[in-house]
Amino acid sequence: xxxxxxxxxxxxxxxxxxxxxxxxxxxxxxxxxxxxxxxxxxxxxxxxxxxxxxxxxxxxxxxxxxxxxxxxxxxxxxxxxxxxxxxxxxxx
Numbered sequence: 001x002x003x004x005x006x007x008x009x010x011x012x013x014x015x016x017x018x019x020x021x022x023x024x025x026x027x028x029x030x031x032x033x034x035x036x037x038x039x040x041x042x043x044x045x046x047x048x049x050x051x052x053x054x055x056x057x058x059x060x061x062x063x064x065x066x067x068x069x070x071x072x073x074x075x076x077x078x079x080x081x082x083x084x085x086x087x088x089x090x091x092x
Contacts, residue, residue, distance in 0.1 A: 067091040 060067075064074035067090075072083035079088055 062091065065091055 060071055061074045065076050066078055066088035067074040068081040068084065068088055069086055070081070070084050072081045072086075074091065075088055080086065081088060
């Protein structure tokens with residue numbers, strides 16, 4: 001009787017393990033397919049704070065003494081860019 005109960009428990013445990021592992025494999029394969037399907041989109045998309053806005057780039061005054069390395073803004077005084085936070089560098 002003990003052997004039968006042990007066998008039933010072992011089969012149930014093995015079945016549960018195999019079913020749960022195969023579900024994870026299918027989910028991992030789906031996630032992998034999603035991540036390989038859109039790598040170009042991920043590479044071309046940069047964080048919003050790193051990209052200067054189109055209107056600020058057009059309004060960038062290159063005659064100022066200091067300019068942001070990301071070309072977010074320019075200023076007459078040394079300091080930090082208010083858009084991205086980088087230190088302004090001398091405009092050459």
